[in-house]
Amino acid sequence: MTVLTGPTHGPVDLPLHLAWSGLRTFDLDDDKLLLGMYRIVLTTGLRDDYIQFLDGNLLTSHWPRLRKMVGRDVRKAWEGTFPQLRLYTGWAAA
Template sequence: MVSYGPGHQHTAERDVSTPSRWGPASDQLPSNLTELTGPTRGPVDLPLHLAWSGLRTFDLDDDKLLLGMYRIVLATGLHDDYIQFLNGDLLTSHWPRLRKMVGRGVRAAWEDAFPRLRPRTGQAAA
């Protein structure tokens, strides 16, 4: 094992139960996807703490904009942001595409917390 200092372990050798610094902490995730009661249609304005650079208004009737907004919220949001801006049904239906748009830590945190988001056998596990 390569050591870089006290408590550091090479990524490949890190215990799988160790959360990623690139994903949300488990206490930030909702306890159930039904808690995600965000909007399902129309324009949504994200606050500056989420969309601090570039586009802030997303029309959820446009799949490309919906996916972009969900990527931002999943990558930079916290518990209250998930509840306010994400919808459990939309997240579930778009997850096969979203999972490829978010980092490994975000993807792993959400799929570990909600196994139904994991790809079924035969689907690409990218």
């Protein structure tokens, strides 16, 4: 199982393959910037990016908002891989 142990606060610089247009540095102490960075990584990242840039606790605590910011396929993939995310969305697995 993949463990997400990315940074939890302060500035984070995303590489060009993730943030190729616009903002590349995100301050994780600012919820708006954290959500923006997580959306980018969730939708365009690869496994190594998830491990490097996402933190499991932050992902879980912000998932109710993040799940609305990503497409259905991304949302289903993440909730399928990390069933604990479903606990924070108001629905449980069937």
